[in-house]
Amino acid sequence: MINVGVLGATGAVGQRFVELLADHPWFNLTTLAASERSANKPYEKVVNWRLDTPFPEKIAKLKVTPTSPKGMKDVDLVFSALPAEIATDVESEFADAGIAVCSNASSHRMEPDIPLVVPEVNPDHLGLIDVQRDKGRDGFIVTNPNCSTIVMVMALAPLSKFRFTDVRVATMQAISGAGFAGVAAMAIYDNVIPYIGKEEEKMETETLKIMGALKGKKVINAPFSVSASCHRVPVIDGHTMAIWVDINKPVDELKKAYTTYKPLIKGLPTQPEKSVLYLEENDRPQPRLDRMRGKGMTVSVGRLREGVRFVAMGHNTIRGAAGASVLNAELISKKKYL
């Protein structure tokens, strides 16, 4: 078993990490860290458990530690669910201290030496870990994409064998994507907010890095452009998006690409049986009905039609955050980087 910790363990994404790691077959959750406000108190006293799954009693009495590598001598890997402005320095400090970091935060995603990974799509990008080590770092940082980017990348992956140059996307994003205190009920109830800070830029840049090619010590961006329009809607969990791609192929051939899709990896504990599922019903996918497919790790796709247009949907705090990071850690472990 590999000893792991969670940074930001009391937050929205941090709680998802705790839920996914409490009974993990490869990882032993030994350490929970948060801000000074929560440090040195039992986890059960400082966390406001808001998930609809039972609170994992076995870690209830675990004392929350301050967020510093000094107190985490027995930990091999930490999952970071820190706010981006805190993550920038803290994650580097952990990596420099010899600890592997799997991060959800946006701080390091676009740095050339840091892998931005979706295991089913670009597992080879973990090769950038060697580039970090060659520069003298004992540990390393691996990131997963923004929650809307990952849903789109998974939905595009089965189509990547076809040539395209232009991707357009309009998102309908859940309020949990903004964290507990993110969007006031009075602002979102009976409403749509047509702006999510930095979200469109993240979809437009991260997608090209993930779907790009690792050549030697760097990633060459994928040769297409992405144009995104992002919107917050009154849904609790599950980001839905309408996607247009300029592929000149019959719809039946594209549907076949979905039904025959084989991810580039298999056999990781958090990987669902189907990473991408095509739904034939003309009113699917829907967040309430489809977000928990594959325990929240399956991205559902439907309504593929001439244009080429289709709809994709995935769980933003599981596939789009904590689950994505745990899957990355499983790949790191399988590839013996720890």
Ligand SMILES: NC(=O)c1ccc[n+]([C@@H]2O[C@H](COP(=O)([O-])OP(=O)(O)OC[C@H]3O[C@@H](n4cnc5c(N)ncnc54)[C@H](OP(=O)(O)O)[C@@H]3O)[C@@H](O)[C@H]2O)c1
């Ligand atoms: N929500 C999503 O769907 C989603 C999806 C993808 C990525 N992300 C990213 O994941 C990260 C966490 O988001 P979230 O929604 O979980 O945030 P959140 O609910 O606000 O939680 C923040 C966590 O960070 C801790 N923290 C705050 N300031 C700290 C400090 N100075 N030192 C140490 N710990 C500190 C908090 O601890 P205390 O409780 O002690 O204050 C808490 O555990 C962000 O970078 C976000 O952009 C979120």
